[in-house]
Amino acid sequence: MGNYAAKDGKFFGLADGKIFAEGNDPDQVWQQLHDEAGKSDPRYFGYAGARSRFLKFFPNGFHSDGYANQERNYKLAAKRKLDDTAPLEKVLTGSGFGEAVLSVFRATNMLSPFEKTKLQDVFRGADADAVIQAAATFAKHGDKTSLGRLEAKLKPYDCAKWTVATYLPYLWQPERHMFLKPEVTKDYAARVGHPFASIYEAKLNFDVYAQLLDLVEKTNRELSDLKPLDRIDIQSFIWVVGDYREDREEVYI
Template sequence: MLSPFEKTRLQEVLRGPRADDFVRAAARFTLDASKSHLLAMEQALKPHDNAKWTVATYLPYLWLPDAHMFLKPEATKDFATRVGHRFASEYEARLHLPVYDSLLDLAGKSEIELADMRPRDRIDIQSFIWVVGDYEEGREAVYE
C-alpha cells in the first residue's frame, strides 16, 4: 500500500509535534469528508512536506474502508483513463475536495461494475484499481 518512502514520511508526521492535529483532522474527515477537515489535514501535513493524497487518504481508508478510498495517484489516473472516468482529467496533486469526490465516484462506479466479484469493501476495489492501473502489456507481474 504505502511505499517504504511514504511509510517513513508518515512516521515523521505521526511522531512530530503536529501528530495530534493530523490524527484528529483525519478522524473528522473519516466521519465527514468536508473541505474544512481536508484543509485541517493539509495544514498538519504541510510542515513535513507531506500534504499528499497517499498520506491524507490512508487513515480514513483504513478506518472506514466501506466509505473511503486510498489514492495512489498514478495507478488510479491510469485506471480512470482505461475505464473512461473523469477522475483522469480532474486529478490535481494538491489536496482539493473535488478531486476526492471524483475518486469516490470512481470507486462507487467500480463497486457496481465489480459486484459479481463480491468485493468486501473498498480495499478490494483499490486492489483491483492498482492491478489494472499498474498493468503494462508484456511485463511480467511480480507479486510478493
C-alpha cells in the first residue's frame, strides 16, 4: 500500500518511493495515500463510473419503477415484517422471537441458502434469545463492544459472518446501519478507490465496519443529486454496480 514519513513537522505519503500526498495531519495524509493508491487498481472507475453503471440499468435512478421492483420493495417488505413481529425496542430485553427473526432472514435472497439453513440451529436453539438481544444491542449502540458481544454469541454456531451480523441491524435501522455482502462490496470499493477494499477481513472487526460506514457516507454524498432515501438504496446501488453484468439485457425504467 505505502507508508508515510515526517519532515519539518509535515507528513508525506509515499508509494513506490514517490510522494502521493502531503499535509500537516497524518490521518488525512494516510487517507489521501489510500485514495491515490486505489486509483491504480485495474478495476477502478471512480464514483462517476459507478453512477454511470447504475444508470445504465436504471435510467431514472432510485426513482425508476424497475429499481423499486427489482431492488428496494422486497427489502422494505422484510423490514416491515421485522418491525411488526420483532420490533427493536421489544427484542432488546424480550424473549421468544426466534421464529419471527428466522422468518425475516428467509424473506430475502440476501443470504445464501446455506447460511439460512445454519441459522435454523441458532434461532431454534437455546441461545436464540441471547443472539437476538445481542443483534439488537449492536443495532442500538453500533460500537465495538456490542459487535464483540454479537460475535461471541454467533461463533459457537459458525455464524459469526458479516452477512448474519449486519442483516438485522440494517433492517431495523437502515438510516444508520449497513448490510455487508463482502465480495460485492470489496469489488465496489476497489472500483471507487476506497480503502475498505484493502482493510476488509472476514473476522467481525469493528474497524472493518467503520470503514464500511465511511464507504457508505462517501457514496451517499456522491449520489446526493439522485436522492437516495436510506442505506437500503446505498446497499442496492453497491449491489447493482458490483453484481449486474455488462451483457445484462434488461434496462428498468
